[in-house]
Amino acid sequence: MPPSEDAVLEALRHVHDPELHEDLVSLGMIKNVEFAGEKLFLGIELTTPACPLKDQIEGDVRAALTPLGVSDLEIQWSARVAPARGPDAERAPGIRNVIAVASGKGGVGKSTVAVNLAAALVQEGASVGLMDVDIYGPSAPLMTGTVGQKPAIVEGRIQPVEAHGMAVLSMGYLVPEGQAVVWRGPLLHKAITQFFEDVDWGERDYVVVDMPPGTGDVQLSLTQIFPLTGAVMVTTPQPVALADVIKGANMFDRVNVPMLGVIENMSYFVCPCCGERAEIFAHGGGRTTAAEHGWPFLGEIPIDPTVRIGGDEGTPVVISHPESPVALSFRQAARTLAGKVSQIGRRGAISA
Ligand SMILES: Nc1ncnc2c1ncn2[C@@H]1O[C@H](COP(=O)(O)OP(=O)(O)OP(=O)(O)O)[C@@H](O)[C@H]1O
Ligand SMILES: [Mg+2]
Structure with missing residues (x-):
C-alpha cells in the first residue's frame, strides 16, 4: 500500500x-x-x-x-516567478522583475554581463527581456546581432526586437547609428519612461537592464520610474573599480534598491596554451568587498577572448559556447541571481 x-x-x-x-x-x-x-x-x-x-x-x-x-x-x-515590485508597477504590468546591471566604473563589462545573464536565464526556461538604457553608448544591438533593426510599432506601441529568445530594446534602434545623443535629465527621464510604458514587453519573468556607467541621471530616473527588484554591480578586481562599486551600491541603497549581488568580471585569465591561470587585474576583490558589506557574491567571470568575440559578433558566449568554462561561470551566476530574486519575491529581503 x-x-x-x-x-x-x-x-x-x-x-x-x-x-x-x-x-x-x-x-x-x-x-x-x-x-x-x-x-x-x-x-x-x-x-x-x-x-x-x-x-x-x-x-x-x-x-x-x-x-x-x-x-x-x-x-x-x-x-512560477513571483513579482518583486512595488505599487507603481502598472506602467508595465507583465514585467515581474527588473534587474539593473550597473557599475561604478565604465568598461568593466556591464553590457557583456547583462547580455549573458539574460541569455542564460532564457536557457533556463525563463521569459526574459533585455533593456539597454545606455543612451550614450548602446551595446545591445551589437551584442545581440540586431544592429540596424527597427522595432515595429503596432497600434502605437513599440514591439521589442527578438534575439536569442529574448525581447530586446535599445536606444540604439531608435536613434540613427553614430549620432551621439546629447540629452539632459528630463529628456532622458522621458525616454526611459517610454521604455516601460510604450513598449509591449508581454509577460517577462525578468527584464535585465544594461545601465550606463556611474551614478548619474539615468540610474536615478530608472529607480523613480519603475520599482526595481534590485541591482547587480559588475566590477573588475582592481581596487579602483571596487571603490566605485561601493559608491554605486550606496546610490542604490539611498533609493531603497536592494543589492542583488556583485559579479567580478575579468577575474583571471587561463592561458590557452599551458592552462596556467594568470590574475591580470589581481583577483578576489569583488568577493571580499561583497562579504565586507553583506552583499551576495554572484561569481567570477574569467577574461576569455570568446566573450569579446561573442559580443562583437552578436551571439553571447553562453549561447555560442554553452559548455565552455566562461559560459558555465555566467550560467552559474545567473542561477545564483535568480535565487536572490526569489528571496526578494518571497521575503522582501535577501541573505548574502
Ligand atoms: N570576461 C571578459 N573577457 C573578455 N573580454 C571581455 C570580458 N568582459 C567584457 N569584455 C570585453 O570588454 C569590452 C568592454 O565590455 P562592455 O562593453 O561589456 O563593458 P561596459 O561596462 O558595458 O562598458 P561601458 O561602461 O562603456 O558601458 C568589450 O569589448 C567586451 O567584449
Ligand atoms: Mg555598456
Whole structure:
C-alpha cells in the first residue's frame, strides 16, 4: 500500500527550500501528489526555472519520502516567478522583475554581463527581456546581432526586437547609428519612461537592464520610474573599480534598491596554451568587498577572448559556447541571481 497523500505532505513539511528557509508545503510549492500503483508523481513548483538548488531539493525530497516506503518517485518540475515590485508597477504590468546591471566604473563589462545573464536565464526556461538604457553608448544591438533593426510599432506601441529568445530594446534602434545623443535629465527621464510604458514587453519573468556607467541621471530616473527588484554591480578586481562599486551600491541603497549581488568580471585569465591561470587585474576583490558589506557574491567571470568575440559578433558566449568554462561561470551566476530574486519575491529581503 502506498502512503496516504497526507503522509506524503507531512513528510514534505520537513523539507526546507534552502534559499527561502521555509518548508515546501508552507511555500505552496507542492502542486500535485499522485500515486499510480507504487509510483509517486510529485509536482513541485519552483520560484524560478533557473533554480540553483533544484538538485539539493530533489535529494532532500527523496530522503524524506524513503522512510514512507516511496522508492519509485518522479518529480514533475514547474516554475512560477513571483513579482518583486512595488505599487507603481502598472506602467508595465507583465514585467515581474527588473534587474539593473550597473557599475561604478565604465568598461568593466556591464553590457557583456547583462547580455549573458539574460541569455542564460532564457536557457533556463525563463521569459526574459533585455533593456539597454545606455543612451550614450548602446551595446545591445551589437551584442545581440540586431544592429540596424527597427522595432515595429503596432497600434502605437513599440514591439521589442527578438534575439536569442529574448525581447530586446535599445536606444540604439531608435536613434540613427553614430549620432551621439546629447540629452539632459528630463529628456532622458522621458525616454526611459517610454521604455516601460510604450513598449509591449508581454509577460517577462525578468527584464535585465544594461545601465550606463556611474551614478548619474539615468540610474536615478530608472529607480523613480519603475520599482526595481534590485541591482547587480559588475566590477573588475582592481581596487579602483571596487571603490566605485561601493559608491554605486550606496546610490542604490539611498533609493531603497536592494543589492542583488556583485559579479567580478575579468577575474583571471587561463592561458590557452599551458592552462596556467594568470590574475591580470589581481583577483578576489569583488568577493571580499561583497562579504565586507553583506552583499551576495554572484561569481567570477574569467577574461576569455570568446566573450569579446561573442559580443562583437552578436551571439553571447553562453549561447555560442554553452559548455565552455566562461559560459558555465555566467550560467552559474545567473542561477545564483535568480535565487536572490526569489528571496526578494518571497521575503522582501535577501541573505548574502
Ligand atoms: N570576461 C571578459 N573577457 C573578455 N573580454 C571581455 C570580458 N568582459 C567584457 N569584455 C570585453 O570588454 C569590452 C568592454 O565590455 P562592455 O562593453 O561589456 O563593458 P561596459 O561596462 O558595458 O562598458 P561601458 O561602461 O562603456 O558601458 C568589450 O569589448 C567586451 O567584449
Ligand atoms: Mg555598456
